[in-house]
Amino acid sequence: MADAKGIVEIRIHGRGGQGAKSASQLIVEAAMDQGKQVQAFPEYGPERSGAPMVTYARISDKRITTYEPVLRPDIVMVIDPTLLEQVDVTNGMTGKSILIVNTNKKAAEIRNEAGFAGKTYAVDATGISIRKIGRNLPNTPMLGALIKVTGVISLESLIEKVEKMFLHKIGKEKTQANIDAIKEAYEKVA
Amino acid sequence: MSGLEKKCKKKMVPLTGNYAIAAAMRQINPDVVAAYPITPQSAIVEQFARFVANGIVDTEMVRVESEHSAMSACIGASLSGARAMTATCSAGLALMWEMLGVASGLRCPIVMPVANRALSAPINIHCDHSDSMGARDFGWVQIYSESAQEAYENVFLALKLAEHPDVQLPVMVCEDGFITSHCVQNVELHDDAVMKRFVGERKPEHSLLDLKNPITVGAIELQDYFFETKRQQEEAMGHALKAYLKVGADLSRVTGSKYPYFDSYGLEGAEAVIVTMSSAAGTTKAVVDRLRHDGKKVGLLKLRLFRPFPYEQVRDALRKAKCVGVLERSFSFGAYAPLFSEVRNSLYEAGKKPKLQSYVFGLGGRDLLESDVEEAFKELLAGKTTGGMEYKGLR
Structure with a gap:
């Protein structure tokens, strides 16, 4: 999907503490392992737990020099569905952009709610994470959904990265739970 | 962040500007680091403190109560012949003001990364250059970095330039606070052994700990000599302009990057x-x-x-x-x-x-x-x- 401008630009909407920043780092680090040039940076405002926040990621075959925030995202990922009512998550999206939302609703409903006519995908990342990880940690399963619908990196390379990053921090069992959650979101996103 | 990046051969890693600078400090393994945390610089010193705690470097880490003390400790260490580093920004740099002039006036080759941040008031933690620009007439060399890669390599450039026999001046390595300091990017870390060889040992011409050749440092100079001492300092800045290209060429042979003005x-x-x-x-x-x-x-x-x-x-x-x-x-x-x-x-x-x-x-x-x-x-x-x-x- 990087054909047109040679770069994929991602914007992630979440709330402080939901792991939007970690998600953007995880995806670009996995992409970097595949030889890509990357950037990941949050929009730093007053940092408060629970407050709406935005983080950006760029993945490219060529060197990235700009430090402009992502204004015309190819992909928008919404980690917290309540943000749809508060934030214009579709700002700057074009007909070719992709919207992915963590929700237990159907994609068609989300399309209406967000007022977005383009490709929209829904995945119950919260439900999946509670079942698989035992906690509401939707950011990792959301990445499973993201790579399924966009193909920015392969499932294998994301899992490999998760193993590398998580194993020494949270141990084998929890790492496997995260991987299972990613796989389920990868399968169920629609 | 991908945990602690360990000893490495040349490799591409995802790092923020701050972690890239900390990686350079790890490879330099300075004798003394004295620092005080301030957003958005803190991650440099936090990461470096991990290297110290884990025995990856054998630096004497001095946890001081302010930036004024951080710079003072660096000055003392540097005059004793040690390789001394710190890092700061904004209000922290402002609190160092007095000691910045002492560092350059006493010709201490201290290297200090600065994650550029606005000065108060109004209070603001984000990037602008008012901090380092305010310090531009303090006799420090200032190098500005576009990216994490440049910030990383500029630390080595700064070190060898500061310690160049014709220069002997402190150097600031500036990166943009948050914009660069907190942005994860591709950074090519150069081989540990190669960088260690590049930085070598500091060999000061004079040092307080050289007991066979005792010197006086920081003596009062009134109408008699102050002017001459300051003129020498200005001359050293002239030398720095030439030495910058020479040191840059040496570093270029190691990194493959170029370091023009x-x-x-x-x-x-x-x-x-x-x-x-x-x-x-x-x-x-x-x-x-x-x-x-x-x-x-x-x-x-x-x-x-x-x-x-x-x-x-x-x-x-x-x-x-x-x-x-x-x-x-x-x-x-x-x-x-x-x-x-x-x-x-x-x-x-x-x-x-x-x-x-x-x-x-x-x-x-x-x-x-x-x-x-x-x-x-x-x-x-x-x-x-x-x-x-x-x-x-x-x-």
């Missing part, structure tokens, strides 16, 4: 030129690429070395342009903005001068958009100058 990006045949520093140069490059593709004659001069200022070279690079805009992230209240002032000065001796425009942008972390840069290029291409200061991104 400034990068010329599309300057050949450019009618409209933007002069800027740090991350803004990266954003400007993206705009230059696009406008050049559309056949517009635009270019960028990205200044790396701000102190000492390479007047002659900047003049030669800009004299053929039709219109030059200087984009910068700080004021010098009541005067021309700092970078504009130097660019204007550098063109005084040029026979045929380009038109000049001063632009201030991004104070307190306000985003610089590509459309801001594009708009500036359009104005410069049209030869539109106002004779005063203009703003980009100001509401």
